[in-house]
Amino acid sequence: MSKMYTTFAEQYDSAVQDNIYNAHLERPSLQAIIGDVNALDIIDLGCGTGVYAEYLISKGAGKLTCIDYSQDMVNMVQRKFGERITAYAQDASIGLVKEESESADLIISPLMIHYLDDLSTLFTDMARVLKKGGSFAFSTHHPFADFECSLSGNYFERELITEMWDTVGEPIEVQFFRRSLTELVQALTNSGLVVTAISEGKVSEKVKEMSEERYEYLSKKPNFIFIKCQKLG
Template identity: 25%
Template structure:
């Protein structure tokens, strides 16, 4: 049974709207999130990589083209999983599993790098997942993830273009609902401190924290760039075992 974020992408209308949104050259995933993620990740040559919530597999294609030794993608949405199968079908070094992150049986000490992009804010028991990730890494392995920034998840957000953001109930953790792409989407709000302490609690050494400050070089439109300077959309952590 699908849980959390993956189930929304199996709604055909939602999946269609999401696909159209991501196709835009102005989308913040590609103008802000991906460039920072790539900076944190660095070289992946000869690494065994696990991608949690791999989506349509396009990032997996990037990782394989960058020379990773093996690529394992975990995806809970059947629509996303099928897209990933299509995008990765020509790569023998890839392996895809249709499973939610919560239900997947993490192997011990198998990966050199675990990545997860904009997925973990859908997870209820984040420390349990951090612990399973920790044990799936080889000694010295790295875990890098991005999430919606807590100033975004801290308040209910209506659909459409926002011009003002009101941070509210920041220190009240738990479920938050957002009407997005025609669906009421449930996410889990935590503070920056929460993520930090959950990582430390399971044994990770935290190397870097980023708050998604945009760079003009990644934007074709200066007005959109200036708008993105107003508030952090994403939060990133890089940590090692």
């Protein structure tokens, strides 16, 4: 687990409130495909510092469960939202083992799944935990964008990438898995979920004022991919 999400959890929280990549590209793009959440029972997987929990609560979510591998992140969402949510620390790679079958209307997982090597255990368990007609909506790095970091040069081979990110104002090492779009979509469809929406995101106009150069870049190159799927009734 990168120190970005443990030692630097507080700094990460400050950084993502109003930055270009999270606040003005990722969040509006995923929120656009999540849709209406009013009164839904929701799991926020890889909840981080609770920026999505805050959004979901403001939109009238029903029962909200926040899960993250990092105990620092879990402590933070507990501090912020208290008894309004249930929160606990767990590695998502083993699935949603503490959650009851057919108990969630919606599972979201913003920017988390690229930290998992194998996706099939999690996706299969998500299909178990979703109610019939329930949805799973997530974002992850766009496979084209990540291919630029490939050392193998083989797009179709899953690859562990190590990078230094400046998100919190100093370089922190982060490791994540790069995989093909084929592998990602097959992991979903093999679990029985049906893909209902795919988006490659849209950078907010506000970014023009923050950095003309970044706005130009993100308007022309995909950085994240956003997928919504459903458990059919």
